[in-house]
Every structure is written in structure tokens, then in C-alpha cells.
Amino acid sequence: MIPAASMCGDFHSILVFLLILCFEVIIINSKTSTLWKLNSDKTKIIEASPFHPVISYPTEFSGSGFMEEDPLFHIITSTEHVGQSWVKQAVQYYCTDCQKDKQNLTDHPITSMENVRSNSNDEVLDCGKPVNFTYFDNLVGVLNRHRHPIVPEPQAVLCFTKSYGKNKNEIDDFDIDTLEKKLKKAKKEKPKSIQLYNQIGNFWRIKGDAGKAIECFRRALAASPHNAEVLLNLARVLFSLQYLDDAIYLTRRSLEVQSSEKGAWQQYFTLGEIFKAYGHYQEASIHLKHSLELNPGFEPAQIALKEMETMPAATIHIYTLVIIVCLVLGVLLVILSSVDTIVDYSDDIKPQRHFNKAMAMRSIRGITMTAKRCKRTVT
Structure with a gap:
């Protein structure tokens, strides 16, 4: 048997957990809870969420300052039905000094929005959006x-x-x-x-x-x-x-x-x-x-x-001149070292006698005469 006190404690814990979960669901501002619908003319998508009122002014501004911007839904809300297609018509506004703009929008929301629109219409001298490709982009x-x-x-x-x-x-x-x-x-x-x-x-x-x-x-x-x-x-x-x-x-x-x-x-x-x-x-x-x-x-x-x-006719860069001089000196050193090596090697080698035919014949005659004498002595 499970004690009744233990069952009551478990039930109380589960109830507290459910209450906390419900509270978190209520206070979460989920973007998935936003509902969207067409306006009365069926030419513009507007927000119609049970958690947020319908927005009839540009989504970048509100009476209390700038709202948190969602790029995806901003594209949806700034698109209007023109003819047979949907075209992005809204103008994007950017905050340069948010604290100052928040104060100005709070004090004078209509005047501040007009000032932002007039500043955004200032003409910039450029050539528009950069092109994607030219034949010279590899440079x-x-x-x-x-x-x-x-x-x-x-x-x-x-x-x-x-x-x-x-x-x-x-x-x-x-x-x-x-x-x-x-x-x-x-x-x-x-x-x-x-x-x-x-x-x-x-x-x-x-x-x-x-x-x-x-x-x-x-x-x-x-x-x-x-x-x-x-x-x-x-x-x-x-x-x-x-x-x-x-x-x-x-x-x-x-x-x-x-x-x-x-x-x-x-x-x-x-x-x-x-x-x-x-x-x-x-x-x-x-x-x-x-x-x-x-x-x-x-x-x-x-x-x-x-x-x-005015420049000299033969203009040789100083570094080029230095390189040429170093190369010449290096060649001279190699030649001198090779000459010294040859001289030392020639000193170590003994001079060899050249072959003389007359001297060779005399040597052969002397050998033959000695051999004949040895034979006579033996006999």
C-alpha cells in the first residue's frame, strides 16, 4: 500500500509543475503565435494576432519607439498586391541614434516620422545596385x-x-x-x-x-x-x-x-x-x-x-649594380681557388720519365748478352 501522504505530495508537485508551465506559455511572446490576414481591400497583409493588436502604421515604428523587427515578417507586411503580382512598396527606415529617435518619437511621433521620410528621400549620387558580373571581375x-x-x-x-x-x-x-x-x-x-x-x-x-x-x-x-x-x-x-x-x-x-x-x-x-x-x-x-x-x-x-x-641615358638601379659586382667577384674567387688547387696537385705528383726507344733497345741488348754468358759458363 502506498501511503496517502506520499500520494498527496506527488500530486502537489505535479500541480505546481503544470502551473509553472502554463505561466511560461502565457508570458512567452512567440512569433509562431502571430496570425496574419488580408485587409479590407485585400491588397495588403496585416497582423491579426489574438496577443497583439492589428498594426495599421509601418512596422518599424510604434507610439513607444522602435519595435523588435523580424526581417521575414517585415517583407510580408511591406508587400502590396498591385495588378496580378505582389510588390514590395514600403520604405525601410534605419535608426542612426536610437535613444534620441525613441525620445523624439515619443514626444512627436507624426513629426518625427515625416522627418525620417524626408531624410530617406535625400538623393545619393551613385549608380544604383552593383551588378553581379562583368568580364573584368577577374582583375x-x-x-x-x-x-x-x-x-x-x-x-x-x-x-x-x-x-x-x-x-x-x-x-x-x-x-x-x-x-x-x-x-x-x-x-x-x-x-x-x-x-x-x-x-x-x-x-x-x-x-x-x-x-x-x-x-x-x-x-x-x-x-x-x-x-x-x-x-x-x-x-x-x-x-x-x-x-x-x-x-x-x-x-x-x-x-x-x-x-x-x-x-x-x-x-x-x-x-x-x-x-x-x-x-x-x-x-x-x-x-x-x-x-x-x-x-x-x-x-x-x-x-x-x-x-x-632629364634622366641619364644608362640608368642602372643601384641594387642591380651591386648584384653585378658581387657576381664578378664570386667568379674571380672561383677561378683563383681552382688555379691554386691545380698548382698544389702538380707539386705532389713526381715527374715521370718519357719512353725512349734507343734506351729500351740498349736494355734489351744488355739482358740478352748476360743470358748468353750464363749459358757458356754452365756448359
Whole structure:
């Protein structure tokens, strides 16, 4: 028989466990308990949970501040039925200073939401979402586009001028803010223009943001992989970052696809600068002179030629000279050591007598005469 007291104790323990379990189920805010339904127009999915009220405002905001965001259900609630498909229409808002935003939303929720919407509509001068693939993504400089340092290129201003470097003060007098306003206006008019992508990329070259510039050039090359101007501008970006192999490949590719109607003086000038950076001054001079033939008076090419003319004709690097001297000394030491070894070996060997036929015959005659005498004596 089981005692009654023991049975009561076990029953009491089970009852306490069930009460605790029920309490935990009630207080848990489970996402699986959320119910969803269509609104009255059947164009939007809204929340209709018995544990939460129906939300009629954007899910990022509430009267007491920011709600905990669920990315999956946020996609569902921000999707509307348009025509025969569901389209994501809601605008995402991001918190930059959560504590301050919570206070502002608590005090003035409507005004704060309007301010966030106006700030989110500020136009950003970029080329949109990066493309997934281009034929030049295998280049090292393009692969590392998100890790490039800020390297401004003031010479990129020449892409927006008509004199092409003939005026000395055109770079200093160029207004970058005016250019930015013009590009933003052009972006509204033709947001998917290849020429616009190229110009925005050159704008970021002036600013020194190589990552944004490369993304703009990639977007242009994704639509037009044989655009000589875009290829050249991408080569200029990688050249400023000292990716010389990538730069010379892109420049030569640009030269191959350059139309005969337009002069290729920019390609030859870029090749001259790259070969100059390599230290191949003779090839650099040839390309720079060719560039001046196509565009006489181009000042950067003239300056580069003057710099190379002032350099000595036979320019040998100091390290190369040291290596040559060490090799010559090493060869001399090997030759001297081998000569000493030969002399020592010759001293140790005794001189050998040369074979003489006359002396050999005399020796044979002496032996035969001695043998005859021995026979006579015996007989």
C-alpha cells in the first residue's frame, strides 16, 4: 500500500509543475503565435494576432519607439498586391541614434516620422545596385574594390573639360559642387544611361573613392563591355592605385576597341605613364610622343617627356649594380681557388720519365748478352 501522504505530495508537485508551465506559455511572446490576414481591400497583409493588436502604421515604428523587427515578417507586411503580382512598396527606415529617435518619437511621433521620410528621400549620387558580373571581375584591382584607400585624382577633372589640359588653371578653377548638382539632375532624367554611369564614376575619381568609381564603371561595362572610354577610365583608377598589370591590360583593350573616328591619344598617354612607372622609359617616350602627335600641346604628356629627358641615358638601379659586382667577384674567387688547387696537385705528383726507344733497345741488348754468358759458363 502506498501511503496517502506520499500520494498527496506527488500530486502537489505535479500541480505546481503544470502551473509553472502554463505561466511560461502565457508570458512567452512567440512569433509562431502571430496570425496574419488580408485587409479590407485585400491588397495588403496585416497582423491579426489574438496577443497583439492589428498594426495599421509601418512596422518599424510604434507610439513607444522602435519595435523588435523580424526581417521575414517585415517583407510580408511591406508587400502590396498591385495588378496580378505582389510588390514590395514600403520604405525601410534605419535608426542612426536610437535613444534620441525613441525620445523624439515619443514626444512627436507624426513629426518625427515625416522627418525620417524626408531624410530617406535625400538623393545619393551613385549608380544604383552593383551588378553581379562583368568580364573584368577577374582583375585583382577590381576584386579588391571594397578595400581600396581614398586616393583623389585631380586629373580626372580633364574628363569634364573641353581643352584637355591645355589650360593650366582649369583643374584649380573647377567647381566640383556644380558638377555634382548637374549629375544629380541628369540622373533624374536618364537614370540608366551608360554615359551617366561613366561620368559618375569619374566624379568619384575626383573625390578619391575608388570603390564607388569602380562600381559605376562595372555597371557601364555590364551593359557595354566594349566601351573604350569606360575601359580607359577604369584603367586610370587602377593605375592610380598601382595595379599596373591590370591598368595596362585595360588600356590595351580600350585601344583595340577604340573607333577610328576618335583619336586614341588618351590611350597612348596612359600607356606612356604606365611604362614610365614600370621604368621602361624608351617605350614610354614612344607612346607619349604618339599621344602628342594626335593631340598637340597636351601639357601632361609634355611634362612627362621632359622628366624622362632629364634622366641619364644608362640608368642602372643601384641594387642591380651591386648584384653585378658581387657576381664578378664570386667568379674571380672561383677561378683563383681552382688555379691554386691545380698548382698544389702538380707539386705532389713526381715527374715521370718519357719512353725512349734507343734506351729500351740498349736494355734489351744488355739482358740478352748476360743470358748468353750464363749459358757458356754452365756448359
